[in-house]
Amino acid sequence: MKPEQDAEYREYVTARAERLRRYAYVCCGDWHLAEDVVQNALVRLYGAWGRAKRHNVDAYTRRIITNSLIDERRRAWFRRERVSERLPERSAGDPGDAVSAKLTLLDAVFRLPKRQRAAVALRYLEDLPVEQTAHILNCSTGAVKSLTSRGLDTLRGMLVDEVPLNYQGVSS
C-alpha cells in the first residue's frame, strides 16, 4: 500500500472505529467480541483498501462485521470462546429517571432477533438508507423494510409500559 493510502486508512479507522465498535456491540452485546470482530474487519479492510474505496468503505466494513456476528456459519473459530451470551448487566434505576429509560431501550434492542437487531441498528442507529442496509445484510429492500417494521413493532410492544417515546414520523 502506498504511504498516502496508508494514511487514508489510518484516518478512516481513527474517525470510524468507535462507531463500528458500537454497531458491533449492539449486534452482539459483548464489548470484547465487538472489538475482536471490528479489529478483524479493519485488518481485512487494510488488505482490500483499494477495492473497498472504489465502492463504500463503511458498507464494506459493516458487511464484514455483520456477517461475522449474525451469520454464525462463517469463521466460527475466530471468535473468542464464551460460555453463554448474557445480556449486558444493568444497574437498577428509578423508572421515572431518564437514565433508566435509556437502559430499557437498549435492553429491548438486545432482545430482538439478530437480523432484526442488525436491521434496526443500521437503519435507526447508524441512520443508513434502506438500499445500503439491504446491501450490508445481503437481502432485498423489501426484506429490510419487513425486518425493521417487525423490529420496531417488537420494541413498541416491549417498551409501551416503560418509556413514553414519540413514535410518530416513522418511515420504514
Added chain:
Amino acid sequence: MTRDISSIVDGELDAIAPPSPLSGPALAATGRRGLRRRRFAGLLGGVAVIAAASVLAVTALGGTPPESPASDVQPSFPLPELDPSKTYDWEYASDEATPETERLTAALWERLSALDGVEVLALDRGTGHVAAPETVEDLADFPPITRADNKLLEDGPEGRIETGHVQPLYEMYGVGRVVLSRPGAAKMQLLVEMYPKGGYLAEAPDGVGADQESMPVPYLQPDCEGLGGEVYAIAHDCSEPRTEGRDSIFELQYVVGDATPTADMHGLRVVRYFANGNALVITLAGLVPSGEQAEPVLTGEALAELARSLPAVPVI
C-alpha cells in the same frame, strides 16, 4: 423516531462503553504484517519463518481404497469460469439433517466420546448450557453435522450477485460449539466440514496464485501453501505429492499472529481426501496469549486418526 432511538441509545452507550483498544496506526501495522506474511510465504516457495513452528505432513493411506456402495456415488460440482479481476463470496442457505450427515454425526460422536484424557464440551449459544457426553446416546445434546447449500456470489458495485453455482457442504455449525480440553493444553474449538469433489482442492487451479482473492475455493499449492484467506502464516514441508484416486491426508499446524490484540490463533488442521475426491476437513483452533507456545489438545496424529475413522459418505 429515528432521532429518538439513536440519541437515547447513543447516550446509554456513552455511559457504559469501555475505552476502545482500536487505533488506526496499530491496525495499519497489523494489516501491513498480514500482507507481508502472505507475500513472504510465496517468495520463499512456501517455507515461511514468521509463524511459530508448524509442520505439514502428507500421509498416503495406502492400499486399495475401500469400495463405495453404489448408493454412495459422488457427483462433482465444478466451479464456473471465474473472473480473476473480481472477488467472490459464499452465501449459506438451508441447514438440514440427511441420512449421510446423520451417519457422519454418529461416527464422529462415537469417536469423540472414546477419546482418552480429553474432555469434550458442547456449548449452547442460546442457553449457555455446557454438556459433556458420557454415552453416544447423549448425541441429542450436541451440535450435529448438517447439510448446507452454498451459493457462489460475485462481488459487484451494487452488491453481491448470484452466479447460479450452488455447492452442498456438510458442516458442524448451528446453535452450539464443540470445545476439546485437557490439562496442560490450550482449549480448542473443533470444526468438521466435508466438501464435495472440487470443493476443497489439493492443488491450485491453473493460473491461480497463492494470494489470489478471487479464488473462492480453498486449495493447497503443489508446495502445500495456502488455506484460503484465513491463515496468514504457515511453515510446511510437503514431502509427498498427492496420489490421484487414493485416500491421502494433509496435516497442518499453523499460527495466525495477532488474531486479537493480545493473543494468537493456534490451529491444527487435517484434510483427508477420499478416493472419490471429497475432502474432509477437521480443524482444531484456539486462542493462545501472544508469544506463548501451547500444546494442541490433540496431536496431529490423533486428529488424522479421527479423520481416517470417519466414513466416506457422499456429499449430495
